[in-house]
Amino acid sequence: MRLLRTAALTAAVAMTAAACSGSSDNGDSGAGAGKYQMSSDTPAGKGPVADATWALFAEPQSLDYLYAYDFPPNTVLANVCEQLLRITPDFSIQPGLAAKFENPDPLTWVYTLREGVKFHDGTTMTADDAVASLQRHLDPANASAWVGAFKDVASVTKTGPMQLTVKLTKPNVLFNQQLAASPGTVESAAYLAKAGKDYGNPTGKVNCTGPYTLDSWSTGDSINLKKFDGYWDKNLTPAVDKLKLVFIQDPSARVNALLSGEVDGGYMLPATSYDKLAASGSGKLYFGGNSGTYNAHVANLGGALGDVRVRRALSLAVDRKGVVDAALNGYGVPAKAPAPAEAWGIAPTTGKAAHDALPPMTRDIDAAKKLVQEAGAAGKKIVVATISVSPEISIGANALRQAGKDIGLDVELKAIAPDAYTALFTDPSARAGIDLLITSGYNMTPDPLEYYGTLQSGQFPNYGDWKNEEYDKLVEQANAAQDPITRAALTVKLQEIAVRELPAIPLFDTPYTVFLGKRISGATPVLSVMLSYPWAAQLGSAS
């Protein structure tokens, strides 16, 4: 799971979470009903294009896959670097740079690499490259952002010229799945050694196997990608020769650039712009599946929120529909669980059914007041972090404040400077004095265990250090369950506990978006595609 990060980012972002659809059977919803239609794809590109321009809401801090823990770097790297496995547009996991992967016993994963794959410098990929790439995550000196994916890894070794074997200390199904995202990236070992500390920065760049090469990185302006003629997957041969990804942080400027045709497309548009983009005639706005939900994560159980009755009270009092209407312009639905129905890729029928069967989180001020009284929490202070540049967070925080006011809690907002918001998720000291954080945790893989596993005690994103023995045991059991249906059944139980105990208070689900101008088409409006699939290789001329 990764987190909606900073302010600058969230400001620009607008919508990233959720698995909602245009309509919902959730009785408390209806905010987004009929307002938008979900698309699994956009019309395929019809022909070659010499060059195209794409809007990024922020400049990547690094293109080193170790630190690709945010939307901008992953949006770029999805086209430049590849992983051992691949998450497909239909949210399934398929072989990627590994032609096959096996699990001879619960503690062993064997990956056999695809033959004839070339790096951008023309050298051929071997097991040495894959081993070197994965081992970088294991070196504490590298401080990989993805170290959590490797927490149960005992060793990564070369077991053949084109084969590597990963030994685990205990069964961990998620490890294998996460090799379809940044943790599974393969870079040339020789290039890693040559670039050293410059690897991934504008000087050192990267040298991977994707359909696009990183041609140039103009700091503060753009990243230019160029079609890689030696790309191995002929099904994803780019139709766009040159793709310029321009950094446009200001939401209004980004929207105007799309409307004017200055840029040809962009993911993750501000919710406030949806109506304008949809009606513009300058292109088309598509809504797609999102694997995350916006939640108010409990960051401190030492205060009033240590009592589950207070968490429930706040959950009962918050006006989710109001937030959807005001912050998302109606493009979303109130959440029912901390992970959306769309996150259930491994068991789309039973998992989604279990999610949909959850009762709606209806507003009940009287019941909430009663809970606060029972908990003896009247007048107690709860501090909610907020950032003014992100409407979905600032309005969500305002709604929590109003909810507290309505039920006798003293909810105080603490505004965080835009650039400091990221630190709340990476630095525990930055969370000092904060009880609730609004963020979107989303799944990179089709398995909602990825999200629910982060609420296990001791996990890095379990900000409030919430502990529940039953929950912890279930996470271990699920991680050891090879059968997806069995794992999904266990994860459903995790979902039930999470909804009951509320270590994260679900707020709202909202669709994922992509806008395509009149020149190009083919981008898939799905979050996991933008982050891990060579989406730009699907682009082509619109006519």
Add this chain to the structure above:
Amino acid sequence: MTAAPASRVPSAAPAAKVAAPPRRGTAWMRGLAAQGPLFTAAVATLVLLALCAVFAPFVAPHDPETIDLGNSLAGSDADHWLGTDQSGRDVLSRLIHGARTGLLGPLLVVAVSTVLGTALGLVAAWRGGWVDSLLSRTMDALFAFPAMLLAILCVAVFEAGLTAPVIAMTVAYTPYVGRYVRSVAVQEKARPYIESYRVQGWSAWSVTTRHLLPNITPNIVAQSTVSFGYALMELAGLSFLGFGVQPPTADWGTMVNEGQGAILKDAFMPALAPCAAIVVAVVAFGIVGEGISDRIAKRER
């Protein structure tokens, strides 16, 4: 009995023998009043803003922090003259309450920096020599730090809010005031009446506080008035960037920030109203400052 040093005992007697400097009293104030309708309008605007700030809880039609998500971005009507923002809060009420932080911050910056800067400028002007050089170079060094950057640094070290930016801006504004006061004080010091007082045994403290300072006070007031506008704009800028006054407190800079998103929905008032308030206030302070400066210039001629 030993007489106290003459320099420490200012007496009325010698003062009476000195040719008094031009007095700036009621005539000068009357001159100000005669600056014209623009000046009068600017003064009236500032008075109105000050009244809004002081009496905001009584004047504002709604609680500025109460949200109404079901009434997000409502247009102007009888209940909400300027409509509502994205959280459904009354824009007019937030504008009125925003005058409080909008004026309090600059007031603190200007008041403290004027006191400190005036003291430093007077000491530098009066003592001259190495004291002047030391103080002047110190002030020059402080000029190297732009007010905004200093404020952002302060916020990074402490935390966002009104206090850190006000302290930082005060530090940044003090050398401006100091340099200006030194400049006018040096000119004033060269006037014959100052030398007359000194010859007659007045102490430096007495001459400075009883004659020099009162005579340059209009200049300082003019400078402070202009500075007030600048400080208001910079503090609003910091709030806009998220470093100043924090939500949900109503503040013009924060309101502009929060209102940005609504522009994409063709709702301009949440951002436009506080922008207009900032512009009006800054322009009014500028006009008043200019008016006072003009009056001083006429007096000098």
